[in-house]
Amino acid sequence: MPGPTASNRPFRPQIRLYQDWLAAHKGLRFDDYDALWRWSVEDLPAFWQSIWEYFDLRSPTPHRSVLADAKMPGARWFEGAQASYPRQVLRHVQAAGAAGLPALVSRNERGHHRELSWPELQRQVAALALHLQAQGVRPGDRIAAYLPNVPETAIAFLAAASIGAVWSLCAPDMGAPAVLDRFRQIEPTVLIACDGVHHGGRDLDRTEVVARLRAELPSVRHVLLHRELGADAQVLGEHADLAAVLARDDADTAAFEPLWLPFDHPLWIVYSSGTTGLPKPIVHGHGGTVLVALTLGCLHNDVGCSYAPNSFGERFHWYSSTGWVMWNAQVAGLLNGSTCCIYDGSPAGPRDAPDWTTLWRFAAETGVTFFGAGAAFFASCMKAGVSLSGLPALARVRALGTTGSPLSEDVQRWGTQQFQALGVEDIWWCNISGGTDFAGAFIGGHRELPQVPGQMQCRLLGCAVEAWNEAGQPVIDEVGELVCTRPIPSMPLYFWNDEGHRRYLASYFDTYPGVWRHGDWLRITPEGGCIIYGRSDATLNRHGLRMGTSELYAAVEALPEVLDSLVVDLEVLGRPSWMPLFVVLRPGLALDEPLKARIAAAVKNALSPRFVPDEIVQAPEIPRTLSGKKQELPIKKLLLGQPLEKVVNRDAMANPGCLDWYLAYARQREGTST
Secondary structure (H helix, E strand, O other): OOOOOHHHOOEEOHHHHHHHHHHHHHOOOOOOHHHHHHHHHHOHHHHHHHHHHHOOOOOOOOOOEEEEEOOOOOOEEEEOOEEOHHHHHHOOHHHHHHOOOEEEEEEEOOOOEEEEEHHHHHHHHHHHHHHHHHOOOOOOOEEEEEOOOOHHHHHHHHHHHHOOOEEEEEOOOOOHHHHHHHHHHHOOOEEEEEOEEEEOOEEEEOHHHHHHHHHHOOOOOEEEEEOOOOOOOHHHOOOEEHHHHHOOOOHHHHHOOOOOEEOOOEEEEEEOOOOOOOOOEEEEEHHHHHHHHHHHHHHHOOOOOEEOOOOOOOEEEEOOOOOOHHHHHHHHHHHHOOEEEEEEOOOOOOOOOOOOOHHHHHHHHHOOOEEEEEHHHHHHHHHOOOOOOOOHHHHHOOEEEEEOOOOOHHHHHHHHHHHHHOOOOOOEEEEOEEEHHHOEEEEEOOOOOOOOOOOEOEEOOOOOEEEEOOOOOEOOOOEEEEEEOOOOOOOOOEEOOOHHHHHHHHHHOOOOOOOEEEEEEEEEOOOOOEEEEEEHHHOEEEOOEEEOHHHHHHHHOOOOOEEEEEEOOEOOOOOOOEOEEEEEEOOOOOOOHHHHHHHHHHHHHHOOHHHOOOEEEEOOOOOEEOOOOEOHHHHHHHHOOOOHHHHOOHHHEOOHHHHHHHHHHHHHHHHHHO
């Protein structure tokens, strides 16, 4: 793919184009980003109306007001307007299709490469939508999917949404119990599933799982099968072949148009990590999701940036499984006409021969311009000693996106140096923090603000984010609870089957009524930068000094011997605080006294002597959720004596087998401390 490299391309970032538009069309000029941000959160109707107009969002009926009621929860946005996520995507067929740009570029671990044009995307969406309507699917019906990160998954989502059905997706690396915990709650009428996946160098047959899903979801009336492995599907009984359905090409598919729906019509149901109890089925709407996705993706992530004079289409990649909300964020690249480059498989290749250049080679060979992944991916590349010097085509990348956990200064500097060696002097790190809960971000990037390793650049437009101390007062340059004091259009409409909104209220508004409490520790610098310190429910509190776990992890995991770590602070009434640190070491290493001393010294030097662990323990694995988050709180509760079955849902874990080790450790400690 020809074109200039990131370091020599003149450009005008999207957020600058938006500010130019504000000046020209609204007469609004701001001296700096802080002034722009304050306007965006103090005059919500004016700001979100400007977003509607700037992105030329359309509706066959006008809205009566932008924000009828600003309370949380219960804000009512753009009443009277209609919306359609698929229409916003497919409006780019004419321009992008005429330019010959693909909508989707995909590759899997076995090297199978495909490109899907915009007109072909439109045709296949129409084919599946018509098939679903013929099966009796109506607006409001739920369509459940058990699919990998392949083009068919994006097509199925757009087809479901185009007829007003409510989409819900689980990754095929999830076992049947975890999937059933999610799908049973929403009672889907259609199941779209795969026969298996190829991951980590192995074929994983999923036909038995799909058969169980079908048997234990009595609401399902129709099954569509995506044949990823060509497995024997007789066990599934009657079903339709997805590929055959998508092959339809006739006058009806050419004439099909997605339905216009009420602005707040349900779009999808996503789920909390489900650490304890049943996962929370979170419902987001068409209109709010489109508004926030465009604001985040274009203005803050700068996806779709205009380049001159040698402009070419954006190629947007954010590695994710279909079990993480970043899959939704990846697909949202289609909303502004970008080409989405998706990879299905392990980012490290086969398990028996790990290769952390896998994704980088994919990006180089497909011309990716925006490369995103979880922060843990970049840390793993650094620890594995990855060198990108042999991939000169990566010079097309102009931005690196991260989320999922705080990105350490060392990792950011490593990545910057890698791209400098490729001749990209101005690589931009777009670090974001938000969540599944509202399908967006609170904190993120700004292409024109200074970059400080270890920090995120700003609070996002329209997001009234503050750090609150224990007295519920906003603080600057102090660590506090991350709260949002005013509503955002993509906040949940509700939780599915949540009588009286009890779970919804308890999840976000139990601490500060009317104010969203997100559950993260945040520090806002005097310059407006932001630092996330980890989950506020897993905070370290040593002798009155509070610290997020991420700072300790950054210090410990910087040691070459340490692959992973987890710390918990145990406070029991009448006993001294006790803080163990669990570490996973490189293969062949044992935790001896000299290594313990180096770990303790790293914590002491990076944080404070107060945070030196009371005990350092070598563990086989660190327990993580399916989306890769460390499970600090369940281990904390387990070590405080609570039953394992009440503190963690094994089926919501990526590595449930490691729990037996922690249970044995808890019992051993209980025996020595009583």
